[in-house]
Every structure is written in C-alpha cells, then in structure tokens.
Amino acid sequence: MSANGxxxxxxxxxxxxxxxxxxxxxxxxxxxxxxxxxxxxxATIHDMDVLGAGSLLDAxxxxxxxxxxxxxxxxxxxxxxxxxxxxxxxxxxxxxxAIKAGEADMGLAVGMEQMGKxxxxxxxxxxxxxxxxxxxxxxxxxxxxxxxxxxTGLMPGVFAQAGMEYAHEHGGVDFEQFAKVAxxxxxxxxxxxxxxxxxxxxxxxxxxxxxxxxPNTLLMCCPTGDGxxxxxxxxxxxxxxxxxDQRKRAVKISASVMTSDEWTESDQVQPDVSTLTRRAADQAxxxxxxxxxxxxxxxxxxxxxxxxxIHYDNLSLCARGEAGKFIDEGGPWRDGTxxxxxxxxxxxxxxxxxxxxxxxxxxxxxxxxxxxxxxQVEGAKVGLTxxxxxxxxxxxxxxxxxxx
Amino acid sequence: xxxxxxxxxxxxxxxxxxxxxxxxxxxCGAQYFDRRNACAKCGKGEFxxxxxxxxxxxxxxxxxxxxxxxxxxxxxSAIVDLxxxxxxxxxxxxxxxxxxxxxxxxxVRLTTFVAGADEDGTEAVAFGYEPA
Numbered sequence: 142m143s144a145n146g147x148x149x150x151x152x153x154x155x156x157x158x159x160x161x162x163x164x165x166x167x168x169x170x171x172x173x174x175x176x177x178x179x180x181x182x183x184a185t186i187h188d189m190d191v192l193g194a195g196s197l198l199d200a201x202x203x204x205x206x207x208x209x210x211x212x213x214x215x216x217x218x219x220x221x222x223x224x225x226x227x228x229x230x231x232x233x234x235x236x237x238x239a240i241k242a243g244e245a246d247m248g249l250a251v252g253m254e255q256m257g258k259x260x261x262x263x264x265x266x267x268x269x270x271x272x273x274x275x276x277x278x279x280x281x282x283x284x285x286x287x288x289x290x291x292x293t294g295l296m297p298g299v300f301a302q303a304g305m306e307y308a309h310e311h312g313g314v315d316f317e318q319f320a321k322v323a324x325x326x327x328x329x330x331x332x333x334x335x336x337x338x339x340x341x342x343x344x345x346x347x348x349x350x351x352x353x354x355x356p357n358t359l360l361m362c363c364p365t366g367d368g369x370x371x372x373x374x375x376x377x378x379x380x381x382x383x384x385x386d387q388r389k390r391a392v393k394i395s396a397s398v399m400t401s402d403e404w405t406e407s408d409q410v411q412p413d414v415s416t417l418t419r420r421a422a423d424q425a426x427x428x429x430x431x432x433x434x435x436x437x438x439x440x441x442x443x444x445x446x447x448x449x450x451i452h453y454d455n456l457s458l459c460a461r462g463e464a465g466k467f468i469d470e471g472g473p474w475r476d477g478t479x480x481x482x483x484x485x486x487x488x489x490x491x492x493x494x495x496x497x498x499x500x501x502x503x504x505x506x507x508x509x510x511x512x513x514x515x516x517q518v519e520g521a522k523v524g525l526t527x528x529x530x531x532x533x534x535x536x537x538x539x540x541x542x543x544x545x
Numbered sequence: 546x547x548x549x550x551x552x553x554x555x556x557x558x559x560x561x562x563x564x565x566x567x568x569x570x571x572x573c574g575a576q577y578f579d580r581r582n583a584c585a586k587c588g589k590g591e592f593x594x595x596x597x598x599x600x601x602x603x604x605x606x607x608x609x610x611x612x613x614x615x616x617x618x619x620x621x622s623a624i625v626d627l628x629x630x631x632x633x634x635x636x637x638x639x640x641x642x643x644x645x646x647x648x649x650x651x652x653v654r655l656t657t658f659v660a661g662a663d664e665d666g667t668e669a670v671a672f673g674y675e676p677a
Contacts, residue, residue, distance in 0.1 A: 261611060261612075261613065263613075264612070264613040264614065273663060273664050274663050274664060274665055274667070275550050275663045275667050275669055277550075277554055280579035280580040281553045281554065281555065281578060281579050281580075282551075282553055282554025282555075282580075283552060283553045283554075284550055284551075284552055284553075284663075284669050285552060285660065285661055285669050287552060287553065287671075288612075288613050288616060289609070289612050289613060289616030289617070289618075289620060289636075290552065290616075290636065290660050290671045291552070291553070291634065291635050291636065291671060291672070291673075292622035292623065292624075292634035292635050292636055293607065293609050293612070293622040294634075295609075295612070295613065297607075297609075297611070298607045298609050298622050301607035302605045302606065302607045302622065302623075302624055303605075305605045305606055305607060305649075306604060306605035306624065308649070309604060309605055309649040309650070316644070351610070351611070352608070352610040352611075353609075353610060353611045354607045354608070354609045354610065354611070355607050355608040355609075355610070355644055356607075356644070357607075404575065404585050404586040406575075406576070406631075406632050407604075407624060407632045409575075409576065409577060409578070409632065410578070410624065410632055410633060410634040411624055411634050
C-alpha cells in the first residue's frame with residue numbers, strides 16, 4: 142500500500158428501501174446496507190481496512206463503532222462523519238481518501254439515518270419564545286428568535302429563494318416549470334422499488350397541493366424518512382488481483398470532488414447553493430475528462446423542486462440560463478437527453494439525510510452495471526452524482542463503466 | 546412610551562431615522578452583520594462600521610405558508626439588494642403576501658415595527674422592507 146494516483150473503484154453497493162422503520166433502529170438499517178454491500182462485493186468485513194460512517198442526527202453516538210459491534214469488530218480505523226445533507230458522501234470520500242493515501246486497499250462506507258416523521262425540519266426549537274427580559278445574545282445581538290421576522294432560514298424558504306433568484310436572473314422560469322421537476326421525479330419513482338413513495342402525481346395535483354414556501358408546494362419538497370446505503374471501495378491495484386466477476390462489475394470513480402462555500406456577498410445572509418456546486422462540477426469534469434453532454438444519467442440533490450432546476454444549470458446539463466427550457470423540452474426525463482433522478486430523487490425516493498449521498502452513488506453504479514431493473518437507463522456508461530448540505534458542503538462524483 | 550431595543554444589534558434605532566449598520570472589512574470592503582473574528586473574504590482583521598442605505602430592490606423572495614410554530618403566516622421573506630451595495634434578508638411588509646403582488650426588482654425601503662415586548666414592557670423593534 143502506497144500513496145498512488147490510480148483510480149479508486151466501487152466494488153460493492155447497496156441501499157435499503159427508504160421509508161419509515163419504526164420497528165428497526167439506526168444500526169439495523171446501517172447493518173442491512175453494509176452486509177448487503179459486502180455480499181455484493183464478494184468480500185467480508187475482514188477484508189476492510191477502513192470504515193467511514195455517517196449519520197447526521199446521531200452524529201454524537203459513535204455510529205461506526207456501534208455498527209462494528211453488530212457486523213464485525215476487526216480493529217480497523219473508524220471515521221464517524223457529519224456534514225449536513227452531504228454526510229453520506231463525506232463517509233464515502235473518507236474511505237476514498239484513505240485508499241488514495243495508500244493507508245487502505247479496501248474500505249466500507251455507510252451512510253444511515255433514522256428520522257421518522259418530523260414535519261418541517263429545523264422548526265422545532267425555533268419558536269418565537271420571548272425571553273422574560275430582552276438581552277442581546279449571539280453574534281447578531283438578537284433579543285429574540287428572528288425566524289419569520291427577519292425573513293426565513295428554514296429549508297423550504299431558503300431553496301425557494303434560491304430558485305426565485307434564478308428566475309429573476311434568467312427570465313422565463315415560472316411556478317409551472319418548477320412544478321414540472323416534481324412531476325418528473327414522482328413519475329420516475331414509480332419504477333423504483335427502493336423509493337419511499339412510488340406514486341405519480343399530475344402537474345395540477347402538484348401545483349394545487351399545500352403551498353409550503355412559494356413556489357414549492359408539499360409535493361415539491363422531499364419527505365423525511367429512514368434508510369441506509371453502503372459502498373465497498375477498492376484500490377485499482379487490489380482490484381486487479383480480484384476475480385473476473387468482481388472486476389467485471391466494478392465501477393470506476395473518475396472524479397470525487399468536495400467543495401464548501403467560497404465568499405460571495407449574498408452568502409452572508411442566505412446560503413448560496415450555486416457557486417460551490419458549479420465549482421465542484423467544473424472540477425469533476427476537468428478531473429474526469431468527461432463532458433456534461435457525455436453523461437448518461439445524473440442523480441442530483443433535489444431536496445426541493447426549485448433546487449433541482451437551478452442545478453441543471455450549475456452542473457452544466459443545459460446552457461447558462463436555460464434550465465427552464467431544459468425541463469420544458471423534457472431533457473431530464475428518463476427518455477430525455479440527460480436523465481436526471483431516475484430513482485425518483487429526494488422528492489420521491491426520500492431523503493434520510495446521512496444515507497442520501499451514498500444512495501446517489503449506489504443508484505448510478507447500479508445503472509452502469511446494467512442492474513437497475515425496470516428503471517434501467519439502457520446502455521448507461523457514464524454518470525454523475527451531486528449532493529449538497531447547507532452551510533454548505535457539496536460533493537460531485539463522476540462514475541464510469543470500465544474494466545481493469 | 547416604554548423603552549425600545551433593536552431586535553438585532555445591526556439595526557440602529559435613531560429616533561427619526563432607523564437604519565442598518567454593517568461591519569465592513571477595512572482591506573477589501575466585504576460587509577457583515579455579525580461579530581467578526583476575521584474577514585471571510587480576504588482574511589484580514591481590521592473592520593470599520595458603515596451605515597447602510599435604506600432603499601433597495603427585491604432580488605429574490607418566497608412566500609412562507611408553513612412556518613415554525615408561533616410564526617404568523619403567510620409572510621414574504623426576501624433578499625434585498627441595497628442601492629449602492631449590500632445584501633440583506635428580511636420580510637417584505639405592508640404588502641399582500643401574494644406572488645401577484647411581490648415583483649423581482651421591486652423598489653423597497655426600510656421600515657420598522659414592534660415584534661414583541663418583554664416582562665418589563667421593553668419593546669423589541671424589528672425591521673422589514675415596504676414597497677417604496
């Protein structure tokens with residue numbers, strides 16, 4: 142094992158169906174995905190040199206070690222990570238970097254979350270509770286909670302404002318175009334047995350659903366839920382020594398990029414989800430030598446319909462300013478020019494936070510292997526995954542069907 | 546009238562001319578509203594305080610219909626570009642909270658309102674933007 146410039150490969154991948162599992166705990170979900178990913182890799186926990194484990198809501202509980210106590214205590218280093226909605230991808234990148242650094246030949250990454258039915262995320266504890274006597278507190282010297290008084294900082298509003306800013310900059314994006322994104326993802330999910338919801342909705346139903354934060358209605362927002370996803374990664378050198386069957390199904394990670402917010406003026410008052418996504422995508426295209434038009438499928442972070450639409454542009458799936466036209470022309474539908482979120486996306490597949498980034502990689506890898514069943518994108522050879530956690534953390538991966 | 550305090554310390558309640566102040570990097574001019582350790586744009590540590598203009602335009606907005614408990618809905622949250630530079634997030638007030646009424650690029654101006662009172666009768670004064 143030595144630091145190397147070789148590629149890192151996905152050897153095994155799995156995810157649980159996303160949904161609600163009141164009779165299971167977080168580790169049940171993580172173990173199910175991990176054991177299945179190991180089986181898929183034709184490997185065991187004893188082959189793993191490193192474990193990356195991610196859960197956001199249980200970040201303080203040592204989820205990696207708790208998982209080891211159920212599936213194998215082998216003494217390997219464990220890295221527990223938390224990185225907002227990019228937590229699962231961060232777990233994967235931790236293993237990726239350990240292999241790149243030459244510290245590991247093979248490693249297991251698991252993203253897991255158990256959220257249950259939470260309602261509006263972040264709303265609890267942000268109630269406008271007046272203090273008995275006003276005293277300035279915190280970095281803004283606020284005397285009371287400001288949510289809803291000085292604008293909104295909750296997710297539906299933040300991503301609504303991001304979409305509306307795009308609409309302002311590039312005239313012609315309207316409520317209906319944002320709603321079309323949700324129509325597509327709900328329809329796509331009907332082919333995915335692992336999706337939390339598998340029900341189609343008409344554009345009318347979507348536009349007339351309860352308005353959460355204009356222009357996002359309830360059917361344009363991702364649900365909360367439970368689930369886990371796991372990947373087994375392997376160095377190229379190690380892969381070459383494995384069986385023909387393992388090599389045939391291995392998927393090449395052609396780029397793995399993570400970014401955070403660079404300074405922008407508006408980012409000081411509201412997360413700027415575009416700048417860091419654009420930067421990550423540009424780096425990933427440069428590293429992999431893949432052109433956006435070469436992509437056979439994309440799984441991107443559609444926490445809200447408004448988010449997906451602006452990421453068409455940020456990921457250069459369409460020309461600058463033409464995201465509205467891209468959805469109008471059917472470009473991101475499964476039979477379009479670049480299918481986006483054929484899994485159903487976060488909007489319908491679900492978004493158990495810590496699992497999401499790893500699940501996006503599972504989805505694309507499964508298509509590249511030709512094993513995606515009814516939702517298979519025929520002949521898929523190159524795919525991209527994107528995930529973003531507010532604050533912010535963004536990860537973009539480019540995967541390729543290849544052989545060593 | 547009882548005592549009044551600003552809801553945040555970057556709102557200054559001068560009797561007839563309430564306004565916002567920004568902490569501005571002496572090196573690169575980056576604007577902030579929070580207590581700073583250093584400048585996140587250039588890394589330097591010297592700051593000055595600047596009074597911000599009250600007039601601006603709506604850069605982006607949303608109309609919040611489902612909110613945290615205790616927050617009255619619907620309301621308009623917006624990102625406002627201030628004339629002459631600077632970006633602020635606040636509610637747009639004194640307007641019907643409807644996508645037909647709020648427009649991109651709409652001229653707005655700073656206004657204040659009482660957001661609550663504590664047990665001593667001290668009122669918290671907040672700011673928003675209203676159609677200019």
